[in-house]
Amino acid sequence: MSVPSAVMPAPKMGSSKDYVSGLMALVKAKNPGETEFHQAVGEVVESLALVLDRHPEYRSAKILERIVEPERVLMFRVPWIDDRGEIQVNRGFRIQMNSAIGPYKGGLRFHASVNLGILKFLAFEQVFKNSLTTLPMGGGKGGSDFDPKGKSDMEVMHFCQSFMTELWRHIGPDTDVPAGDIGVGGREIGFLYGQYKRLANEFSGVLTGKGLNWGGSLIRPEATGYGCVYFAQEMLKTRRQTLEGKTCLVSGSGNVSQYTVEKLLDLDAKPITLSDSNGVIHDPAGIDREKLAWVMDLKNVKRGRIKDYADKFQGARYIPTDPMQDENSLWSVKADCAFPSATQNEINARDAASLVKNGVTLVAEGANMPSTLEATKVFLDAKILYGPAKAANAGGVATSGLEMSQNSMRLSWTRKEVDERLHNIMLAIHTACFETAEKYGTPGNLVNGANIAGFLKVANAMLDQGVV
Numbered sequence: 001m002s003v004p005s006a007v008m009p010a011p012k013m014g015s016s017k018d019y020v021s022g023l024m025a026l027v028k029a030k031n032p033g034e035t036e037f038h039q040a041v042g043e044v045v046e047s048l049a050l051v052l053d054r055h056p057e058y059r060s061a062k063i064l065e066r067i068v069e070p071e072r073v074l075m076f077r078v079p080w081i082d083d084r085g086e087i088q089v090n091r092g093f094r095i096q097m098n099s100a101i102g103p104y105k106g107g108l109r110f111h112a113s114v115n116l117g118i119l120k121f122l123a124f125e126q127v128f129k130n131s132l133t134t135l136p137m138g139g140g141k142g143g144s145d146f147d148p149k150g151k152s153d154m155e156v157m158h159f160c161q162s163f164m165t166e167l168w169r170h171i172g173p174d175t176d177v178p179a180g181d182i183g184v185g186g187r188e189i190g191f192l193y194g195q196y197k198r199l200a201n202e203f204s205g206v207l208t209g210k211g212l213n214w215g216g217s218l219i220r221p222e223a224t225g226y227g228c229v230y231f232a233q234e235m236l237k238t239r240r241q242t243l244e245g246k247t248c249l250v251s252g253s254g255n256v257s258q259y260t261v262e263k264l265l266d267l268d269a270k271p272i273t274l275s276d277s278n279g280v281i282h283d284p285a286g287i288d289r290e291k292l293a294w295v296m297d298l299k300n301v302k303r304g305r306i307k308d309y310a311d312k313f314q315g316a317r318y319i320p321t322d323p324m325q326d327e328n329s330l331w332s333v334k335a336d337c338a339f340p341s342a343t344q345n346e347i348n349a350r351d352a353a354s355l356v357k358n359g360v361t362l363v364a365e366g367a368n369m370p371s372t373l374e375a376t377k378v379f380l381d382a383k384i385l386y387g388p389a390k391a392a393n394a395g396g397v398a399t400s401g402l403e404m405s406q407n408s409m410r411l412s413w414t415r416k417e418v419d420e421r422l423h424n425i426m427l428a429i430h431t432a433c434f435e436t437a438e439k440y441g442t443p444g445n446l447v448n449g450a451n452i453a454g455f456l457k458v459a460n461a462m463l464d465q466g467v468v
């Protein structure tokens, strides 16, 4: 019998840089066409080259080769009937990426653009993000190419029920605990949970983001946006600055964007933009509490488009998205700070250069991987404060972890208690990233800090658990 690689002495090895490029070639060959997955892996392994020089044991145990391979990928048919009685067929997915430090945990995304590569990038990022939260959660992600936009509540319910009819057998409070993401908010979680409960015949904390009356946690809806702003506060502190009086760009207009704006207002900053996939609104007077309440009603209740903002509020202008343009007009608005909170790759190198040129000195990522690799390089080269997604937006999943704890204990913490825990977790994540960046010789580079700090805990758990 051959000796497991986890206990074999390290073979003679070439440079970490060569090893990492070989690994990337393998990832691209084994996962053709999954460009977002290649991008996410590429960013992480580039940082990890710094670790491998000091820790050859990770190479000999093939930790990286294992960490880029999902433990399990589920792909399934989701048939449902629309309001006209016509049969629709979507594709459902769940990527169970890594369970070294806890049950798989990560959101479900319902959006027309969803495919295997996008969910694998999200699941991969989730592994490191969840590790950073200090809570015992592995990484996963799932979703469907179903687009809830323009669908009736009945249609959304029929879809969610069909989706859960397959998913329920693969998840559980100690196995895999999904949550929301793009297109999956309180309404969808409710329908999904109802069907799970019916099929499994149990009331358990199998999903997070639940309604407050049936196991949800206070502050969960706010958590990603609030957490991202707390992270930004910590970054600014390192330069003895605060958010007070700072003009801020926020993209998107969904869950993360709304609560980013709310926390910015709490801290006397001035948010001036929002967007959706059709266009951008710029309100130089600032999006105040009254306007934010109107946006929340527009997006969460009426399910309307952000364009209506410019018709409603004088002085605001609407800029429709031009798919032919190689830039996003939101990032050319002059400001001090930017909070990308819509979707992946919404900032390219050109957008990043505009941001830096126009005086932005802080970027905190609410969305997952909103900056391309080239854009990230622009921020790092310019030495602005740059908070990468897996650290800056970890407040959402951290509070999901707190929801799991409350469910297990069968009690609910107050709003203040959850918010304090969230705040402390964001502080701890910032400290871990900041100190790790310094320890590995790249002070201030929170990309390296987040990737390395997130990796070490998972890698060590994988070493402890043998070749599985």
Ligand code: NDP
Pocket (backbone or CB within 6 Å): 180, 181, 182, 183, 184, 185, 224, 252, 253, 254, 255, 256, 257, 275, 276, 277, 278, 341, 342, 343, 344, 366, 367, 368, 393, 394, 396, 397
């Ligand atoms: P929502 O569905 O609530 O909102 C998404 C927003 O982004 C909408 O305004 C949507 O506009 C816009 N958007 C989506 N796709 C595109 C696109 N291709 N181009 C331009 N705009 C787009 O989702 P969330 O707010 O929950 O998620 C936003 C981001 O934050 C995602 O990257 C998600 O992965 C990330 N995130 C979310 C967490 C959470 O707790 N919810 C946790 C951590 C990260 P439209 O209505 O036109 O689609």
